[in-house]
């Protein structure tokens with residue numbers, strides 16, 4: 315099997331989903347997905363895929379490490395080695411497509427290429443964002459006006475997703491202008507701390523003691539606010555508080571991790587083993603959340619293995635189509651320290667339709683690890699085309 319070409323499509327989904335297709339001299343094609351690092355990056359991502367193409371043509375896709383090493387070395391000074399680089403994410407997507415092909419060439423599900431599986435099923439957590447009301451959504455009124463941030467709405471959302479089988483939930487911290495001390499500093503007001511505590515208390519009361527609850531801060535706080543908020547939530551037994559402060563300063567994060575009284579999770583904005591090594595050595599996180607559509611699977615496995623030596627669990631960040639989600643499922647199956655995988659796409663009703671047979675992918679808050687060769691998922695190209703903004707896939 316030789317690689318004969320590479321295609322990409324940007325799909326209008328959670329941001330612009332970047333789908334990658336590697337063509338070969340056989341009937342097999344490989345599918346991958348890259349995280350859309352920058353707003354409106356779809357056209358640029360499709361162009362970057364063309365820059366990778368000369369390194370793939372004529373290669374045996376089973377030589378994944380060799381192909382990727384050449385790409386990373388050649389483009390080291392053009393974004394391939396950099397965090398937050400669209401090119402690095404695109405290369406992660408290329409790598410996933412090569413693994414899909416390698417699995418198909420060898421007749422093996424992808425997890426077997428990473429040492430086999432620890433589990434048959436990967437448990438998801440539901441990213442809930444905020445609460446839901448029972449009233450019809452009015453697009454002319456804000457979520458705040460419609461009560462989406464009321465504690466009762468948070469409890470509604472928890473009950474709704476538990477009814478679908480989810481046993482782990484995540485909500486976002488909402489900073490509402492009406493209760494902020496200042497629109498630019500990162501300091502929480504007492505009212506904001508009280509509101510977050512009331513929202514999560516309502517979730518805990520609705521969910522009971524055994525459902526896992528996490529809170530995503532999305533880098534919004536300063537160090538003292540993160541410590542104060544964590545301490546105000548300690549009694550709720552949260553699974554984690556995510557990205558409490560911006561991702562660049564690991565010493566600041568380590569201060570929060572030592573003092574907040576709540577496990578800290580971070581990593582969706584880190585791309586490399588070197589970065590995760592520093593995070594772990596400085597004891598700045600209790601749980602890590604690498605995004606394999608940013609790191610790729612080779613680096614993702616190295617990151618997970620390093621975390622394992624620190625007794626740190628891995629809860630991968632994932633906001634992808636069924637392609638990226640299934641790539642994450644295989645790696646989640648193949649690492650001992652997997653905790654939970656994110657599922658975020660409740661607001662995109664055609665998410666499952668992007669894949670052939672996609673409606674059966676998620677069952678009871680989890681995904682069965684596929685046994686078909688490669689990723690074990692193929693795209694419904696008609697549905698992909700319906701939402702394509704830039705580029706295009708063959709077939």
Ligand SMILES: [Mg+2]
Pocket residue numbers: 530532556557582
């Ligand atoms: Mg997050």
